[in-house]
Amino acid sequence: MYKRQVRSFVRWHAERHTTARVVQYELEALGEEHRAEIVGLRRKTDAVVRGIIGEGVRAGEFDVPDVPGTTLAVLSLCIDVARWFNAQGSRTPDEVGTLYADLVLRMVGAQK
Secondary structure, three states, X not given: OOHHHHXXXXXXXXHOHHHHHHHHHXXXXXXXXXXXXXXXXXXXXXXXXXXXXXXXXXXOOOOOOOHHHHHHHHHHHHHOHXXXXXXXXXXXXXXXXXXXXXXXXXXXXXXX
16 A cells, blocks of 8 residues: 555544544444445445555565455554544654554555
């Protein structure tokens, strides 16, 4: 996965951590219409991340033996920012995004 996409995804979860927590961890509290919308967005997000990782593998840019499992790990890492991020904490959303982008590149065995 490319740094820009990860950084943006993580930054969104940090900047909107309250909304993201509801969307990611309180799905059952949403009404049927909103739940269906969020489930659809989650599926699209999974497909995008899986596609990026798969393309990277095919291009020889990533070394990933298990694309579905790695997709799940990447999404879990990025989404969990909403659970712990504190706007008064020591890191900004941009700093967390940059850190996580570097971590994800290591996870996918990015070839430099």
